[in-house]
Amino acid sequence: MIDVHDPVIDRLRSALDEVAAGADLHEDGLIPLRTATSTAPRRWLGAVAAIMLVAAGATVALVVRSADEPVGSDDVPTQSAAPTATEAAAVTEVPSTGAVDTVLSTEVSVSVASGVPWFSVSIGGLTSGDLVHRQLDDRVEQLTQSWVAGNGETRMLLRATIAQGLQPGVEGDYTVEDLNVDDGTAYFLQPNDNGAPMDFGFELRWFHADGTAWLFRSQGMSRDELVTAALGAVPGSGVPIVLADPAFSSVAIGIDQPESYTQALADPNGQTQVQLSVMRDGEPFDNLVSAANVVDVTVAGAQAYSGQLANGSIVTVWDAGGGWWGQLYIGASLARAADGIIESVQAVAMTGA
């Protein structure tokens, strides 16, 4: 029997009291989403919060102020998210902790580095925020690899993370199927939503006997297609994984959590509505494979993939060149304007730092 006045229980209560203390707990604080009669401002963006956890909470190694002034009316998009190269830079020192995973970035820049592609996006009513440069140290913890097969309605996306030292097993809300493999242990995972297995977003985790784990996430693939592709994979010599099916083209290989530049655009209430990023090594595919459906679009003249996430937000991904990938994240409240927002993205010539 656990003592409800155990000190650790008291500390648990105190901690959660403190976390909740800042929450908006007024009865009239928020207006229901998706009610046809509601005209009040909407607060939302679970996925933005998740993505912003990375951008805002982490690794502000270089911070460059960009235009803060409010922009024109909603009817006349005038805002450019591109940072200006002439404004003063402010630097936030990242404290050294001695930990192995601290952020290393000491250079001051007023823009993206030379050779890094950057883009602008025009959205009336939003204010562009800081350009955040995130760069972890050079330690490679996990490799990633992304593939594309087919096109249009038959397109399949596959993303793998290659990890070491993970214990076989599954945490999370999945319907799990044990797979028969000769090497180690493998599971097919079907995400659940309110207890019911979802019909997309299938995953497969293969824990090899040598301690290497291949964690596959898929988009547009059936259970059988994923199982066939993943269990037919073998270690490569020049690449982490080689798939047996030649229909899959490896489009990006890199490290988990690579270097990135990100700029958020916020509404007058300070809520991030759009986020523009360039990331190395195909990192944006990690978001794209979470989409229910993915279609072809064009971004700044380049072929791109655009998908809608479970919360209604839209993520668009494209190969920006030079090993960099672009990502445009549009929050659910602007989803209906996504066509125009995507079309407004333009490449920006930056002088670099």
Place this chain on the structure above:
Amino acid sequence: VVGGVKLPMMTSTGKPSAPAFDEFYRAHRIDAVRWAVALVGDRAVAEELAQDALAAVGARLPSLDNPTGYLRRTVVNRCASWHRSHARERRRMHRVAAGEPTSYTQATSEMLGALATLPYKQRAAVTLRFWADWTDEQIGEALGCAPTTVRVLVHRAVATLKVEIEP
């Protein structure tokens, strides 16, 4: 179709009247946010997840015998999905934020860190039991397990927290 992507459409089938939805929303929003705070340990994320859960429940309101129970399950499941989807991002956060000051007291930061080490069901069981004041039966219904299993989860969670948290 917007941005090349089909948008979710609202249909009239099963859609509750706005007054009923608003009443349910206002009656349960505070609880939903508190439950989500317990499950994710981040108030901003909790508010968004609670908002999503309330909207999901509201869309099915007329067909539910026990909307509050359904809301409990929905919050628990949405938070589980958040943990699953953003496990990597959270690990990244923990790494890069190591040693940096946080907005919480040290005791709270330590407890949040300890909670983050727990498997999701253990975390849900211990926080919902002792902070949100759910019964074992309510927790079991939301997690899809028996009340006896809930008590085991709570016991294991408290044991782990005692190890993780310095007295």
